[in-house]
Amino acid sequence: MTNNLETRYSYLCEYLFMNLLNTIKRENDIAIDLLSEEGVMDxxxxxxxxxxxxxxxxxxxxxxxxxxxxxxxxxxxxxRRSFSQEGTHPDLMGILSSYTKQSPLAFDAEFMPLPSQGGSDGLLALLSFEMLQAYQGDLFQKVKKCGSPTCYAFFVDTSGRRKWCSMEICGNREKARRHYSKKVNE
Ligand SMILES: [Zn+2]
Incomplete structure (x- = not known):
């Protein structure tokens, strides 16, 4: 099940919030909101x-x-809007902490957060908590939008030099496009 599902998303990584950002993708010039499809949230x-x-x-x-x-x-x-702009949403931190207050988190012996409410409130509290931690750990500065104009993915640029969410897909596609447009203009 997992393998088939993974190909649905353009970029999967070890951060829950990044994976949520990437539940929109672009295919054949059309933006596809995966979450709007029946059953995809589950x-x-x-x-x-x-x-x-x-x-x-x-x-x-x-x-x-x-x-x-x-x-x-x-x-x-x-x-997505916050990470698309230079710097983050001016009050993103305030918004995130309000989500964690709406459904306060309890922590077990391993410091695993457990929301006090179920449904979207609980899920958003967990996501907000992870994002606040990522912000404090300077991860936010490394979140980049893929350099390919035909890709909607965000990725974590740990090296500071990466341009594409995936070298295999977007990197090669972009190289091919540049190569082709150079030929046409010659
Ligand atoms: Zn990409």
């Missing part, structure tokens, strides 16, 4: 659990209440 949560980015107890809690997908989409879109 599938995405299962995939995150399979990848160890959500723990069973967190997923059990989230699934206690049905998820309001529109709330998750709005949260994701705010994140």
């Amino acid at each position: 599938e995405w949560i299962a995939l995150m659990e399979a990848k160890g980015l959500l723990q069973a107890s967190q997923v059990d809690k989230i699934r206690e209440v049905s998820i309001d997908v529109k709330k998750v989409q709005a949260f994701r879109d705010l994140g």
